[in-house]
Amino acid sequence: MSQVRRHRQKLPWQIILIASIAVAFFLSPFIGLLWRTPWSKFTDIVTRREIRDALWLSVQTSLITSIVCFVFGVPLAWLLARVDFRGRRFIRALMTLSMVLPPVIGGIALLFTFGRRGLIGQYLDSWFGIRLPFTTTAVVMAQCFVAMPFLVLTVEAALRQLDTRFEDVARTLGGSRWYVFRRVTLPSIKPSLFAGLVLAWARALGEFGATITFAGNLPGTTQTMPLATYAALDSNPESALILSLLMIAIAFSILIALRDRWLGRTEQGLPL
Amino acid sequence: MFGRRAFAVVLAPIALFTACTSDSNTQETTTLNVYAASSLATPFELAGLAFEKAHPGVNVQFNLGASSDLARFVEEGAPADIFASADIANMDKVESEDLLDTPPIIFATNYLEIVVEKGNPLNILSLQDLTNSDLIFITTNPDVPIGRYTTEVFKKAGITIAPDSFENNVKSIMLKVAGGEADAGIVYHSEVVAADGEVDGVEIPSDFNILAEYPIGIISTSDNKELARGFIDFLLSPDGRAILSQHGFGLL
Numbered sequence: 001m002s003q004v005r006r007h008r009q010k011l012p013w014q015i016i017l018i019a020s021i022a023v024a025f026f027l028s029p030f031i032g033l034l035w036r037t038p039w040s041k042f043t044d045i046v047t048r049r050e051i052r053d054a055l056w057l058s059v060q061t062s063l064i065t066s067i068v069c070f071v072f073g074v075p076l077a078w079l080l081a082r083v084d085f086r087g088r089r090f091i092r093a094l095m096t097l098s099m100v101l102p103p104v105i106g107g108i109a110l111l112f113t114f115g116r117r118g119l120i121g122q123y124l125d126s127w128f129g130i131r132l133p134f135t136t137t138a139v140v141m142a143q144c145f146v147a148m149p150f151l152v153l154t155v156e157a158a159l160r161q162l163d164t165r166f167e168d169v170a171r172t173l174g175g176s177r178w179y180v181f182r183r184v185t186l187p188s189i190k191p192s193l194f195a196g197l198v199l200a201w202a203r204a205l206g207e208f209g210a211t212i213t214f215a216g217n218l219p220g221t222t223q224t225m226p227l228a229t230y231a232a233l234d235s236n237p238e239s240a241l242i243l244s245l246l247m248i249a250i251a252f253s254i255l256i257a258l259r260d261r262w263l264g265r266t267e268q269g270l271p272l
Numbered sequence: 273m274f275g276r277r278a279f280a281v282v283l284a285p286i287a288l289f290t291a292c293t294s295d296s297n298t299q300e301t302t303t304l305n306v307y308a309a310s311s312l313a314t315p316f317e318l319a320g321l322a323f324e325k326a327h328p329g330v331n332v333q334f335n336l337g338a339s340s341d342l343a344r345f346v347e348e349g350a351p352a353d354i355f356a357s358a359d360i361a362n363m364d365k366v367e368s369e370d371l372l373d374t375p376p377i378i379f380a381t382n383y384l385e386i387v388v389e390k391g392n393p394l395n396i397l398s399l400q401d402l403t404n405s406d407l408i409f410i411t412t413n414p415d416v417p418i419g420r421y422t423t424e425v426f427k428k429a430g431i432t433i434a435p436d437s438f439e440n441n442v443k444s445i446m447l448k449v450a451g452g453e454a455d456a457g458i459v460y461h462s463e464v465v466a467a468d469g470e471v472d473g474v475e476i477p478s479d480f481n482i483l484a485e486y487p488i489g490i491i492s493t494s495d496n497k498e499l500a501r502g503f504i505d506f507l508l509s510p511d512g513r514a515i516l517s518q519h520g521f522g523l524l
Contacts, residue, residue: 117452133453134408134436213444216410216437223438231438234340234415 030248037245038238045242053220054228055246058205061136061224065143065204066197073151073200074193078181080152081159092156095149106145107213114141114214138215139222143204150203151196158192159185198258202251300329304499305351307335307342309358309417309486310441311382311460315519316356322515323506330499338416338441339363346371346491353494354503356486358382358442358460359417363487373497376487379507381522382460383481384421386474387449387467396456396474399429410437410445410454418442421482422458429480446471460484465520486521 045051079085080092098106114121114132124130132138166188170180186193208226215222217231225247232239304323308316313336320332335342335352343362346352347369355372356379357363363376388396396402402409412419419438426433436454439445445457450470464473488507490500506512513523 111448111451111453115451115453133448134410212440216448217413217439218435218437231413233344234413 033241033244033248037241041238042242045239046246048239050219050223050228051239051243054223054225054243057136057139057220057223058225061139061143062201062204064140065147066201068140068144069148069151069200069204070197073148073196074155074186077152077155078159078185081156092153095152098145099149099153103142103146103207103209103211104213105209107142107210110138110142110145110210110214114138133214134216134218134222136215136221139211139224142210142214143207146207146210147200147203150199154192154196154199155189158189162188194258198254202254205247205251301331302329302496302499303331303333304353304496304503305333305335306354306356306503307337307346307350307352308354308356309339309342310336310443311358311418311462312336312356312380312486313443314466315462315515315521318515319503319507319512322511323503326506327499327502332503338412340413340415340417341441349493351493352491353496353500354488354490356488357417358484358486359420360485360487361420362417363489366489366491371492373490373492373494376489377504377508378485378524379488379504380486380516381524382462382484382486382520383522384425384458384476384484385461385464386456386476387446387459387464388456388472388474389449389452390469390471392472392474394455398474399425399431399476399480402433402456403431405434407456408436408454409433410439410448410457411435412441412445413438416441417484418445418459421484424482425458425476425480428482460520462520483522 076091080088111118111133113119114124116122116125116131116133121132124132132141162185167180167184170184171177175183206226207224208230211222211224212227212230217223217227219228223231225243229240229243229247232243306316306320313334316334316336320334324330324332335345335350339357339359339362342352342355343357343365346355346366355363355366357366357376363372366372367376386396386399386402388394394401394407396407401407411422414420414423418441437448439448442459442463445454445459446463446467448454449457450467458476461473464471488504490497490504494500507516517523
């Protein structure tokens with residue numbers, strides 16, 4: 001701690017100035033939003049049916065997405081961290097790709113793959129009668145596509161830094177592989193797991209581009225909060241402002257609630 | 273010493289960035305920013321190329337999107353020189369904010385068609401056929417011109433349809449119908465022409481159809497009003513009108 005303080009005293013004012021500009025850049029849009037928010041209409045707008053529908057759909061889909069990301073993402077992270085196999089770098093690059101890709105492109109890709117005429121979608125339709133576009137399932141798929149890499153890469157980093165001796169000891173004491181994974185590995189990476197889950201969940205909650213492209217935009221079925229916000233911009237800018245505020249409040253309160261786990265891990269230098 | 277070097281490292285990219293941006297200004301090109309309804313994409317891009325050829329040193333830059341989005345951008349102070357809307361309502365919004373230099377001019381018209389997948393596999397022949405609830409029918413938000421026109425058509429025909437999605441703009445309807453993800457939508461005749469056989473158009477009887485009027489205007493804050501007037505004059509010239517009519521637009 002004392003070391004940190006000494007560094008701080010030595011910092012040149014120029015750096016502080018430039019960093020302050022960066023802070024102002026991030027802070028001012030929120031202030032701008034608060035400034036334009038029509039507070040008197042807050043309860044009126046929040047209790048509207050289409051807003052409630054969008055909020056509920058967003059909560060549902062982003063939670064389902066988080067669960068799916070956990071179920072599929074953790075094993076994938078484990079594989080990437082622990083098993084040296086051909087194509088590992090390719091998979092890692094694939095994860096990064098879908099993280100940096102504009103979500104609209106992800107949506108188009110999903111449409112051409114899982115759509116009714118898509119590479120896989122055409123068989124889903126003709127064999128099982130499953131049509132994904134314009135359904136809530138498509139919303140979850142779009143969210144998973146953009147959100148899962150956040151969980152995978154966070155958990156993978158944690159697994160790689162983990163001291164494997166604990167697991168080895170557990171194995172020598174007779175624990176099965178599955179038991180060791182559940183009772184030793186997972187608990188030791190719990191903070192990163194939480195961080196990854198929160199990141200993925202937040203990303204899913206804010207998903208717009210892939211959702212509107214792949215799942216469309218129908219109130220109650222595929223219109224999540226960001227889509228409702230966008231739709232309201234034209235017809236009712238006040239609703240759009242309130243909706244934006246609502247989303248910020250939700251995301252912020254979750255981050256606050258988890259801040260101990262969150263900060264606990266960043267101080268140890270794990271990539272977040 | 274360390275402080276000064278760190279300062280230089282931080283400032284270098286900023287300086288470089290400034291250099292890059294000012295570089296494009298020192299060259300003698302003038303950029304004309306044209307905000308146009310997405311249905312105007314193809315004819316406007318062609319008109320832009322022809323205009324650039326006739327005016328060396330001019331770069332025509334398009335911002336294509338839903339007229340409602342563009343009207344909002346202009347209202348928020350986006351650097352537009354020209355705004356071309358697919359309906360009067362969104363032009364009125366801009367005009368009511370005193371953002372137009374002169375009253376807008378109607379330069380093209382359009383009408384609506386039902387768009388279906390190539391070959392019309394579901395054999396959709398009339399507005400009535402769209403009421404089938406198994407059908408995936410998509411439109412846009414009612415603030416986007418095509419969405420409002422679609423609502424008008426249904427009202428005139430006395431039918432009610434629950435769309436399966438409210439897309440961003442008319443191009444998105446085209447993409448999904450052409451790709452077979454949606455069964456039908458209602459779009460401008462010019463879109464069906466532009467798709468060049470990738471989709472089929474089904475006529476809507478004139479009793480239920482609408483006449484979409486496209487107004488164009490010069491933004492009052494523009495620094496290039498002379499050039500903007502030149503571009504509009506080009507659209508109204510025989511060459512400009514030929515481009516518009518080739519792409520399915522009606523002329524007044």
